[in-house]
Amino acid sequence: MSDSNNPLESLDNWEDDLLRRYPQPESQMTATMQAASQTADFRNYDAEARPCVKEFYRLNHQYQTLEFNRQKRAEYLTLDRRSMGIWEAMQFLNELVDDSDPDIDLPQIEHLLQTAEAIRADGRPRWFILAGLVHDLGKILCLWGEPQWAVVGDTFPVGCRYSERIVFYDAFEANPDKQVAEYQTECGIYQPHCGLDNLLLSWGHDEYLYHVVKDYLPAPALAMIRYHSCYPIHREHAYQPLLKDGDAELLKWVTDFNQYDLYTKRDERMDVEGLRPFYEELIGEYFPEKLAW
């Protein structure tokens, strides 16, 4: 897949870089995670970001404008591309083949199952397990021709001043919105304390999937799905003047979810067909047979 518009060898390169930036504190590991981490690959947390990751962020920060955001919403949120059940969408996402080494990077379906299984092993509610199972299905945007920088990467509000806490903040110099005074005030196009759900976050897999599943899951699950890549808010606590009462509560759920997303044992293979009956039943509890994508 890698070319000048898609510099990552694999979408996982972005997630690996998150681990470099946010290594897991031992104190936050559950017993399940501690056991997993003892056999997990050694990662060099002090290393700099890989050049392909830097290039990825350069493109992301340059091209994620307010106008681009509005265009992609108009293009995708009609949800008239395809009718698919959840398991079918997982299999479809699995068609995404990156350039990276297949011995190192697992099929996408296995990351979904790893996340869900870690949540399940900790005895969390069934809707929480289900949020883990579906949370990255929005990456099918790649299969519809979207470049990597419009699918993954840390998300941030567009139409207002960029927080210096966003990774590779300097790259926003090349974003045309940086020259629009109206977009560069603290609140930009938003009302103070308008709330998370009124922000236009940079376009990617989180926002797209949220719209596909929003009628079927409880609010904390939807927050996990919609904001899980918004590291500037859920990890860096930026953009407080835009948040409203109740957002902090939702963000606690997002943080809770994030530990499973980032810190599940990535090299552990999943018995996809063996796990399928459990998950098909869980999917059936919340979702219709087909959803509009």
Ligand SMILES: [Fe+2]
């Ligand atoms: Fe994700």
Ligand SMILES: [Fe+2]
């Ligand atoms: Fe994920």
